[in-house]
Amino acid sequence: MTLLRRTLIAAASVAVLSASFSALAQDIKPRLIRFGYGLNEQSNQGRAAKVFADEVAKLSGGKMKVRAIGAAALGPDNQMQQALIGGAQEMMVGSTATLVGISKEMALWDTPFLIGNVKEADTLLDGPIGDKVRNKLQDKGMVGLVYWENGFRNLTNSKRAITKMEDMQGIKLRVMQNNVFLSSFQTLGANAIPLAFSELFSALETNTVDGQENPFNTILSSKFYEVQKYMTVTNHVYSPWIVTASKKWWDQLSKDEQKVLMDAAKVSRDFERKDTRDEAAKAMGDLKAKGMQINELSPVEAGRMRDKLTKVYASIGADIGMDLWNETQAELKKIRSG
Numbered sequence: 395m396t397l398l399r400r401t402l403i404a405a406a407s408v409a410v411l412s413a414s415f416s417a418l419a420q421d422i423k424p425r426l427i428r429f430g431y432g433l434n435e436q437s438n439q440g441r442a443a444k445v446f447a448d449e450v451a452k453l454s455g456g457k458m459k460v461r462a463i464g465a466a467a468l469g470p471d472n473q474m475q476q477a478l479i480g481g482a483q484e485m486m487v488g489s490t491a492t493l494v495g496i497s498k499e500m501a502l503w504d505t506p507f508l509i510g511n512v513k514e515a516d517t518l519l520d521g522p523i524g525d526k527v528r529n530k531l532q533d534k535g536m537v538g539l540v541y542w543e544n545g546f547r548n549l550t551n552s553k554r555a556i557t558k559m560e561d562m563q564g565i566k567l568r569v570m571q572n573n574v575f576l577s578s579f580q581t582l583g584a585n586a587i588p589l590a591f592s593e594l595f596s597a598l599e600t601n602t603v604d605g606q607e608n609p610f611n612t613i614l615s616s617k618f619y620e621v622q623k624y625m626t627v628t629n630h631v632y633s634p635w636i637v638t639a640s641k642k643w644w645d646q647l648s649k650d651e652q653k654v655l656m657d658a659a660k661v662s663r664d665f666e667r668k669d670t671r672d673e674a675a676k677a678m679g680d681l682k683a684k685g686m687q688i689n690e691l692s693p694v695e696a697g698r699m700r701d702k703l704t705k706v707y708a709s710i711g712a713d714i715g716m717d718l719w720n721e722t723q724a725e726l727k728k729i730r731s732g
């Protein structure tokens with residue numbers, strides 16, 4: 395055995411030992427953590443939930459066990475949020491949009507065309523603005539740990555190709571249970587209908603609604619292509635997901651346990667964003683191969699929609715507070731010039 399190899403093996407065993415020693419030395423108790431989410435196991439959300447579970451096990455020396463439960467088996471976002479607040483469920487990941495009724499500042503992320511690319515998304519969400527919005531949840535009984543990427547949302551429907559705003563007239567469009575989405579799509583002329591994600595596939599299948607809007611990844615993993623013929627690449631809003639914990643439960647954890655969860659959440663976030671972007675990059679081809687007819691919204695039409703949404707912007711500013719609104723615009727300006 396060469397000296398180099400011996401040194402490497404020695405270093406590796408020291409690393410393993412110190413990892414398990416440090417897990418032992420920490421104040422970590424056996425914990426079972428139910429982590430609920432809405433999409434299925436084969437989605438970007440499901441894959442990242444698994445990474446989170448594995449990382450928590452690793453960092454806690456196997457003492458903290460995350461049971462990731464997908465497909466809204468613990469209920470749709472709203473129901474899980476209430477379970478977290480009441481302390482009946484430990485953790486979840488879901489749309490920030492479904493949290494607006496609980497914490498009004500979350501509506502910032504619903505602003506159409508606010509975020510233009512992933513660099514803006516990551517810098518804004520992981521920076522002071524993202525922290526401020528996330529930390530508001532603490533007063534409402536939840537702890538926000540990190541943002542994952544749901545992604546840029548696009549429009550699908552079973553009626554016709556949408557090439558201009560007027561094509562949306564009369565389309566029964568499912569939106570998230572959120573007032574900004576509801577009024578945005580009403581303003582654009584659609585017949586917007588709020589519905590939980592867990593009811594969406596069957597609503598599309600039975601033609602209760604004609605269309606919906608979600609990122610490429612979800613259209614693929616939830617098999618919406620089976621019931622939707624047309625897709626329009628609108629990128630009308632960047633949606634985050636947020637990983638949250640019950641504050642009631644979180645406050646009973648030791649500092650070491652909280653650190654395990656926070657560190658694991660960051661690992662899952664970094665994995666999730668990369669995985670989501672890799673999948674989204676080839677999703678258009680995949681969806682075409684599944685038979686979807688896809689068109690891209692022209693910049694002129696996107697501009698017309700933006701103009702039409704001016705009053706929605708004003709109401710978001712009023713709801714979340716003009717300070718937060720202005721700070722966000724200033725931060726975006728900084729990101730764009732840097």
Ligand code: TK8
Nearest residue numbers: 432433488489570591608
């Ligand atoms: C999944 C939802 C989903 C969201 C929606 O639970 O409802 O359309 O985009 O990701 O949070």
